Amino acid sequence: MYKIVLPIFEGPLDLLLYFIKRDEINIYDIPIARITDEFLNYLNMLQELDIEIASEFLVMASTLMEIKAKMLLPSEKQPEGTEIDDPRRELVQQLLEYQIYKEVSNYLEANLRQTHNLFFRGIYESEIAEISSNYKTYKPATVYDLAKSFYNLITKNQKDGFHEIRMTEYKLEDAISNILQVLQFERQISFRKLCATTSRQILVLYFVAILELIKQKKLYAYQSDYEEDIFLFLTSNLPRN
Amino acid sequence: MQKVFFNLDRETQKQILETLIFASEQPITLDEIADIIENKLEFSDFPTSNFSIAETIHLGEYLLGLIEEINHDLESSNRPYQIINVANGFTFATKNEFGKILGSLPQFRHKKRFSKAMLETLAIIAYKQPITRPEIEEIRGTNSSDILNVLLERNLIKIVGRKETIGRPFMYATTIEFLKTFGLNNLNELPNLDEIRALVETKNKKEELTLKIDFGEEQQQSSIQ
Amino acid sequence: MQKVFFNLDRETQKQILETLIFASEQPITLDEIADIIENKLEFSDFPTSNFSIAETIHLGEYLLGLIEEINHDLESSNRPYQIINVANGFTFATKNEFGKILGSLPQFRHKKRFSKAMLETLAIIAYKQPITRPEIEEIRGTNSSDILNVLLERNLIKIVGRKETIGRPFMYATTIEFLKTFGLNNLNELPNLDEIRALVETKNKKEELTLKIDFGEEQQQSSIQ
Numbered sequence: 001m002y003k004i005v006l007p008i009f010e011g012p013l014d015l016l017l018y019f020i021k022r023d024e025i026n027i028y029d030i031p032i033a034r035i036t037d038e039f040l041n042y043l044n045m046l047q048e049l050d051i052e053i054a055s056e057f058l059v060m061a062s063t064l065m066e067i068k069a070k071m072l073l074p075s076e077k078q079p080e081g082t083e084i085d086d087p088r089r090e091l092v093q094q095l096l097e098y099q100i101y102k103e104v105s106n107y108l109e110a111n112l113r114q115t116h117n118l119f120f121r122g123i124y125e126s127e128i129a130e131i132s133s134n135y136k137t138y139k140p141a142t143v144y145d146l147a148k149s150f151y152n153l154i155t156k157n158q159k160d161g162f163h164e165i166r167m168t169e170y171k172l173e174d175a176i177s178n179i180l181q182v183l184q185f186e187r188q189i190s191f192r193k194l195c196a197t198t199s200r201q202i203l204v205l206y207f208v209a210i211l212e213l214i215k216q217k218k219l220y221a222y223q224s225d226y227e228e229d230i231f232l233f234l235t236s237n238l239p240r241n
Numbered sequence: 242m243q244k245v246f247f248n249l250d251r252e253t254q255k256q257i258l259e260t261l262i263f264a265s266e267q268p269i270t271l272d273e274i275a276d277i278i279e280n281k282l283e284f285s286d287f288p289t290s291n292f293s294i295a296e297t298i299h300l301g302e303y304l305l306g307l308i309e310e311i312n313h314d315l316e317s318s319n320r321p322y323q324i325i326n327v328a329n330g331f332t333f334a335t336k337n338e339f340g341k342i343l344g345s346l347p348q349f350r351h352k353k354r355f356s357k358a359m360l361e362t363l364a365i366i367a368y369k370q371p372i373t374r375p376e377i378e379e380i381r382g383t384n385s386s387d388i389l390n391v392l393l394e395r396n397l398i399k400i401v402g403r404k405e406t407i408g409r410p411f412m413y414a415t416t417i418e419f420l421k422t423f424g425l426n427n428l429n430e431l432p433n434l435d436e437i438r439a440l441v442e443t444k445n446k447k448e449e450l451t452l453k454i455d456f457g458e459e460q461q462q463s464s465i466q
Numbered sequence: 467m468q469k470v471f472f473n474l475d476r477e478t479q480k481q482i483l484e485t486l487i488f489a490s491e492q493p494i495t496l497d498e499i500a501d502i503i504e505n506k507l508e509f510s511d512f513p514t515s516n517f518s519i520a521e522t523i524h525l526g527e528y529l530l531g532l533i534e535e536i537n538h539d540l541e542s543s544n545r546p547y548q549i550i551n552v553a554n555g556f557t558f559a560t561k562n563e564f565g566k567i568l569g570s571l572p573q574f575r576h577k578k579r580f581s582k583a584m585l586e587t588l589a590i591i592a593y594k595q596p597i598t599r600p601e602i603e604e605i606r607g608t609n610s611s612d613i614l615n616v617l618l619e620r621n622l623i624k625i626v627g628r629k630e631t632i633g634r635p636f637m638y639a640t641t642i643e644f645l646k647t648f649g650l651n652n653l654n655e656l657p658n659l660d661e662i663r664a665l666v667e668t669k670n671k672k673e674e675l676t677l678k679i680d681f682g683e684e685q686q687q688s689s690i691q
Binding site for chain 1: 349
């Protein structure tokens, strides 16, 4: 068994730079025929190994062949004073530009060596309250997270094929336990706040739940005036007198 | 390896423990700390002590003792924070009297962290606004009233009217605070479905991607060392 | 209000400063600290000192002095972290020998891993921001959506809007996390592009004459054999 290790090239430009470096080619005067052969040989090798070739490599192959063809054409007589347009120019510009950012990435890599042992605080104050409230939190969310979340929901539903329209499955028991739960943490609840954002259906449920709890003497409701908000307390929390 | 940790001098043990708690992105549990100490760490760089500890000692209790000691050190050196126990794990938090200062500053209240449910609900409202609760629940397939309350409290959504259907449910829409939180100028800047697909779909190729990246990293690592 | 801060005893001043730095999710700048101290805070709960400071003192310098003192206290009380200056601000970070421990643990190490492709793409975005995907791909000569996805996931880049051209593509920019990760105060600390260009040119010219001894090439060669 042979183990073949192929170097990873980040794209056709990366591959060309590799050839240029390996063969000590003058980047300002690339022997286009030779490098085109190298490039095509590489693609053939990939093909023989049954490795899928990304389309940008094929595009580059055709660009190289086009340049090669132009170079072979007998150069026409140029009028005096005008420069011959080198068919390689655009490619060389692209390679030089790419080289610049490769150089910068060396610089970034050197910086990483400096910050290698630098770790920051893992959790900040704004997160602690949420962790203790049992929400599993993300790191600070971005538009990207938001979009991803929506996409996943939509595609999940599409996979289901169809979806039934469901009625709210909120029951009286839920309303009762919800109220009692809140009162574990709060001394009192405002009825208005409790109902501020829920639908009419659920508002009715809450109202029935409150009546039920008052009947069971678990809850004490207080309203200072006819049109005022109703405040709810646990009877067990009331001062005895 | 545990014995090796025990052989470190106590001050170093505390520093390692404090480092783990400081940098961990979730409150770190005693079990996680024990696992790291017993199985994952090399301590050859650190000074050891001759003081030997009875082998029978319980690691969890021992770690708790160290944490207590760290908190004591933090207190006596006037640090304004301490290690607290939350959601079964340990993390740093500012002490109450200083935490109060933070509470009065908006930059420390600006929250960008969301539970999965919150982010889902917010995403639906952002893309489908104005939308009612039953409609949201239909997409999410689950009750969402608590989540809506949290989002209202955080001022990320608002009620913009009622829908004229049965029950006249409230309609929700996102707020300016929402735009600010996500750094958007307006809602048109939200990615559209095709764009999200392009962004997200690379996920499906994840395996391929990891392979590729791992290779690159291998290279990178060898060049760093 | 500044005078009120100055009237607090020095230990309390330091604790307040340390709280702000410790709790801030992004490195906090001297200007932000000064603004909070001068305009935002009430200090009535805290002990004051009779020691009076010359009014002419420069607040920024004064704060820097306090930060230095805090770092000294952290050092002498054996804390494994310190306050560092990064992304134009101040933040807590692990000290070298303890960060090394974290680096040996997989759950922390992944943050420090970068492939060649990631570094290249970051380099392009850092200089050309805001920049779209097609523009990045033109420079790299290859599809970059996977890489952008990874960089977004790691919070090293962010979407900052759309470009008003055909298809209205997203524009990407680097984040504060990027500065923190690469130990930069700001983007101006990156090498000047003209200098890099000159460097690349010299290298290209030299390559014509001398034998290659470049490290990266060795590696690629050995991996092809």
